[in-house]
Amino acid sequence: MSTTALPDSMQALILNSTSEPPIVQTVPVPQVTPGTAIVRVLVANIISYTRHIYNGDRKYPFPTPLIPGSSAIGRIVSLPSDATRLQLNDLVFIDCIVRSRDEPTDIFLAAIVEGGTPGSAKLMRDVYRDWTYAEYCRAPIENLIPLNERTLLGSPKEGGLGYTTHDLAYLAAILVPYGGLRGIRLEAGETVVVAPATGPFGGAAVLCALAMGARVLALGRNTASLAKLKERAPYTERLYTVPLTNDPATDLAALQQYGEIDIFFDIGPPEAAKSTHIKTCILSLRHGGRVSLMGGYHEDIPVPHRVIMHRNLTLKGKWMCERDDIFAMLKLVETGMLPLGKKGGVEVTAHSSMPALSR
Ligand SMILES: NC(=O)c1ccc[n+]([C@@H]2O[C@H](COP(=O)([O-])OP(=O)(O)OC[C@H]3O[C@@H](n4cnc5c(N)ncnc54)[C@H](OP(=O)(O)O)[C@@H]3O)[C@@H](O)[C@H]2O)c1
Incomplete structure (x- = not known):
């Protein structure tokens, strides 16, 4: 295992049940385990119908309590010893599509919906119910897709695309x-x-x-x-x-x-x-x-x-995408063929940091 110094506790949004709004609470920082890494969450998207997921209107099945979330952009702060490509401090896309390792058709969306099989429901309930509306998130290492930081965030004067991490959040x-x-x-x-x-x-x-x-x-x-x-x-x-x-x-x-x-x-x-x-x-x-x-x-x-x-x-x-779709799409983004941010006609209209969410 390799790790940077992490605090013992963090702020996270906690959903206790669909009949009450989520609240910001101080909870323990998750611990790295074999096959999972800890990521510092930089930007997490909000889907247009998020309210209707977490107030139960959409009737998406999921266990509570949980830390809600979506796909996000983050930085790796703690790695298990079985990671071979990922490095500490890597900028990563945190993919919310979780697949069972011994039965890949057991699929669910972390913190959103437990999927359609007993296996997917079990995996979400027992292992990955907490996600990215928190300072730190524990995710399967295969869900952490390294981003070419120099190309994506680098200055155009130095050959980069000049995006911000908010621009990258639109990848989701x-x-x-x-x-x-x-x-x-x-x-x-x-x-x-x-x-x-x-x-x-x-x-x-x-x-x-x-x-x-x-x-x-x-x-x-x-x-x-x-x-x-x-x-x-x-x-x-x-x-x-x-x-x-x-x-x-x-x-x-x-x-x-x-x-x-x-x-x-x-x-x-x-x-x-x-x-x-x-x-x-x-x-x-x-x-x-x-x-x-x-x-x-x-x-x-x-x-x-x-x-x-x-x-x-x-x-x-089609439900969501395959893992290799992410790598294929990143090629379009990194070559500039799929422009993000203003170049792609997209703007961030609002964002909130963790303490503001409690208001
Ligand atoms: N398969 C997957 O993996 C996957 C993944 C993500 C999301 N989704 C689904 O994609 C859907 C769309 O997501 P979104 O966030 O883009 O949704 P959205 O903003 O709620 O709706 C998209 C558009 O639908 C149009 N619309 C609303 N009511 C309509 C009606 N009665 N007749 C015709 N058009 C109507 C509206 O456009 P106008 O008012 O301009 O017509 C609206 O801009 C979601 O509901 C979600 O379930 C599927």
């Missing part, structure tokens, strides 16, 4: 659509409909698909949000916005104006489950087109079976 959002788009093998030059494109994950999908070389049709009801997306996005010459009216014939005709469409990337929230755009987007696809289903619907969605069958369409579900 982009990884979700990257997992879906890579999962259906998006190729440069293809046309992708992203719907809805105006939410945090939809916007990340637009950026991601553009960076992967696609022409993107961004669909949404809110024309002001679509205009903002168009104004800020890089590669804007390959981005087209399409207002969603929820009149199927009008929306299909609007999409068909753009010619052959290869992919529909679905990322709707539960409220959009009854929206007509899901079927419309499927109907807009060319023969042999693909659909990446990543939306968070709580109910079954009707699909145009006859068209799916006749056109040889492929529908592929």
Whole structure:
């Protein structure tokens, strides 16, 4: 084991139950164990529907009490003796997707949802229920992805990209659509409909698909949000916005104006489950087109079976991303093809340090 000097205690957000808000408390700093490392958390994202996860509205199963959290950016402060690549002080992406080592299909999202198998629920409950809304976090070493600090945070004058750690926190959002788009093998030059494109994950999908070389049709009801997306996005010459009216014939005709469409990337929230755009987007696809289903619907969605069958369409579900997707996406980021921060049209609108969370 190698370690820097750590305090005995830290501040952390503690969720005791879904019926009361989380509170900041002083708790012991976690201890390193074989296969896990301790990371000082620098920046942790807040997902748009975080409140609805932790107040129980989303009905995500998870044990309590726990330290909530999401994927984050951190620095390694304590390493177990079985780590062979990671080094003390490495800047890392802390991936919240935890997989059992002896059964990789037992998957859960640390501190968010315990997954869908008895094994994933057990692993979260017994081992990894606490996560990144704390000063320090204990994570499996395979969930700590080293970041090229010199390239990412280095000054542009010295060949770096000049990002901040806040800019890097957006990696967590982009990884979700990257997992879906890579999962259906998006190729440069293809046309992708992203719907809805105006939410945090939809916007990340637009950026991601553009960076992967696609022409993107961004669909949404809110024309002001679509205009903002168009104004800020890089590669804007390959981005087209399409207002969603929820009149199927009008929306299909609007999409068909753009010619052959290869992919529909679905990322709707539960409220959009009854929206007509899901079927419309499927109907807009060319023969042999693909659909990446990543939306968070709580109910079954009707699909145009006859068209799916006749056109040889492929529908592929995707939960989050694979570990190798993270390394592949980092290549896009480190070469500047996938710009972050202002260059990527993304800004940090608010942030809070730990003591302020208790107010
Ligand atoms: N598969 C995965 O691994 C994965 C991972 C992360 C998230 N997700 C899912 O992705 C979903 C989207 O996340 P988000 O944070 O981007 O969500 P969000 O901000 O809640 O919603 C995204 C957009 O949906 C549109 N919308 C809302 N109600 C609608 C309706 N009735 N009809 C049509 N459009 C509607 C809104 O756009 P307009 O008002 O502009 O139309 C909104 O901007 C989440 O709910 C989550 O469950 C899945």
